[in-house]
Amino acid sequence: MAHEMGKMKEALNFAEAENNSVMVPLGLWHAETDSQGFYLVGRLLGRRNFNFEALKQTLMNVFNPLKGLDIRLIENGRLLFKFTHILDRKRVIEAVLGPSKRT
Template sequence: MENTEDINMHMANLGIEDEENEELVFGAEVEEVNKYELCLVGRFLSEKSINDRAMKSKLADVWKPAMGVTIKEIEPGIYLFQFYHIEDLNWVMNGGPWSFDNIMLVLATIPPGENPIKVALIYVNIWIQIYDLPSGFMTETVGKLLGNFFGEILLYDSKNESSLWRDCMHLKIKLDVRKPLKRKKDN
């Protein structure tokens, strides 16, 4: 058995600081996993509170995801939508715009490594119709110019040019919800 003096000397010689300063380096074999790969984050464009239970039930009923969806409020007014199959997530992102109780839902994907609460929820993809275009202006070039005037053009409906009797042009655009809507473009 060691005496007290030997124990004190032994304790004084311990080099804990060297181990505390040791750096852990991950090699190329370690990949970051995106745990939000099958998730969307969203918020409703309203100051009034949402009936969470009714909203969850209604959206699941409307979306009908084959593998299901879990919806959780992660911060007041911010929801995480977890899907269990990529096709379900894509269908929701490419469909819409979505709303509940006449309140628009803004959805976004979560980039790898990003905190879902920090994702900017400011854009909504929406189909618009443009009426009263002069004859000969139902073209993709005009559609892109008009789409970019109202927001950011995402998709030009190729059926716009398919009939002389079509009375409006359909465009899918990305709108910034922070800006007022533009109702018309004057000549």
């Protein structure tokens, strides 16, 4: 996975930080205890419509979390990833951005 993600990263121009903020709806998860986890926000770069359930299943297969992952669509092609365990989140960050990025 890391090798393939590295190829994709080279093809794109990532900024170190974006100044855009992301608003996460309060009612995304039902209970306060259900909202606990380790989060990442991702964004789709394509402009075409997509099948969210197919994308979600593909990302679950690619990320292959050991402890659990929930993916929700929030706004403007942005996805909210909620990892149950911090090591799953760290592994995905390192695969996408490389091991030198701080989490």
